[in-house]
Amino acid sequence: MSEAIARFQQVRAAIEADRAIDIAQAYAAIVAAADAGDPQARLFEAYATGIGYGCDIDIPQAFELLSIADEAGAPQATPQVDLIGTYKDVDAWIASRPIRDVHTRPRITMSDAFIDEALCNWLIERGRPLQEQSLVYDPSTGQPIQDASRTNSAGSFKLSDLDMPTILLRQRIANTIGVDVRNFERTSVFRYEAGQTFGEHADYISLDFSAEIRQRGQRPYTFLIYLNDDYEGGETHFLTLGKKLRGKAGDAIFWRNVGDDGAPDEVTLHAGDPPTRGEKWLLSQFIRDKAQLPG
Ligand SMILES: O=C(O)CCC(=O)C(=O)O
Numbered sequence: 513m514s515e516a517i518a519r520f521q522q523v524r525a526a527i528e529a530d531r532a533i534d535i536a537q538a539y540a541a542i543v544a545a546a547d548a549g550d551p552q553a554r555l556f557e558a559y560a561t562g563i564g565y566g567c568d569i570d571i572p573q574a575f576e577l578l579s580i581a582d583e584a585g586a587p588q589a590t591p592q593v594d595l596i597g598t599y600k601d602v603d604a605w606i607a608s609r610p611i612r613d614v615h616t617r618p619r620i621t622m623s624d625a626f627i628d629e630a631l632c633n634w635l636i637e638r639g640r641p642l643q644e645q646s647l648v649y650d651p652s653t654g655q656p657i658q659d660a661s662r663t664n665s666a667g668s669f670k671l672s673d674l675d676m677p678t679i680l681l682r683q684r685i686a687n688t689i690g691v692d693v694r695n696f697e698r699t700s701v702f703r704y705e706a707g708q709t710f711g712e713h714a715d716y717i718s719l720d721f722s723a724e725i726r727q728r729g730q731r732p733y734t735f736l737i738y739l740n741d742d743y744e745g746g747e748t749h750f751l752t753l754g755k756k757l758r759g760k761a762g763d764a765i766f767w768r769n770v771g772d773d774g775a776p777d778e779v780t781l782h783a784g785d786p787p788t789r790g791e792k793w794l795l796s797q798f799i800r801d802k803a804q805l806p807g
């Protein structure tokens with residue numbers, strides 16, 4: 513094995529284990545191994561180029577690299593090319609989608625048929641193996657603990673879990689809201705089995721966590737996509753507004769967690785109510801007001 517490929521394997525293991533690494537060096541190692549003939553490294557280079565991990569975001573180039581990885585024999589590339597090969601014009605695919613307001617103060621907006629069924633199913637299958645029990649922080653000890661207020665599971669996409677459809681979807685979300693995709697946190701997929709819930713909470717960062725806000729920014733937007741609809745109950749419940757909302761599979765909902773002045777808006781308090789029958793799958797995208805570390 514060439515030295516470049518051995519180095520990439522180390523970088524890949526660090527990314528998969530979510531260890532802190534130097535992103536510029538990691539990107540250089542990915543490209544070197546790809547150039548040394550490793551199709552898996554070419555695939556990582558495609559994702560890195562899609563999200564600006566150690567390089568500038570270049571979507572057409574990311575596409576090109578995905579095709580090269582496919583031809584070089586990366587098995588994961590083929591279903592992605594099959595899925596996005598139908599997106600003939602990438603610019604049109606990632607363009608902003610029509611929206612409609614469903615509430616004014618706070619502004620809550622929906623976008624019907626934001627994605628199609630094939631992409632919903634793709635995202636469910638990508639998110640399924642990543643599911644972990646959701647934890648909340650115990651304010652008395654500062655330790656993550658399991659708590660009855662949040663019983664659903666969640667999985668988020670690191671660089672090594674990404675794929676081109678998800679990368680393009682992030683672009684479409686950014687264009688629809690009119691925000692910079694570099695401000696996106698990791699994309700997550702949530703699963704609620706019947707009876708599981710994400711209790712009353714707000715998505716803005718509490719002003720009590722001023723260091724977090726200084727470092728990573730406030731979280732002005734939440735963007736959700738309902739990935740299935742064969743369940744009962746399971747609404748996104750805005751408790752103070754007395755409003756329960758839910759979309760069909762592929763519909764999106766988003767809202768601002770802060771007011772025009774940027775301060776937390778307490779009326780955005782909400783819950784993911786428990787499905788009473790069937791299981792609910794949801795894509796959750798949090799958006800900050802500052803660029804995030806990519807990956
Ligand atoms: O499941 C829902 O509808 C709500 C999800 C949610 O509150 C969140 O992603 O922050």
Ligand SMILES: [Fe+2]
Pocket residue numbers: 713714715734782
């Ligand atoms: Fe939330």
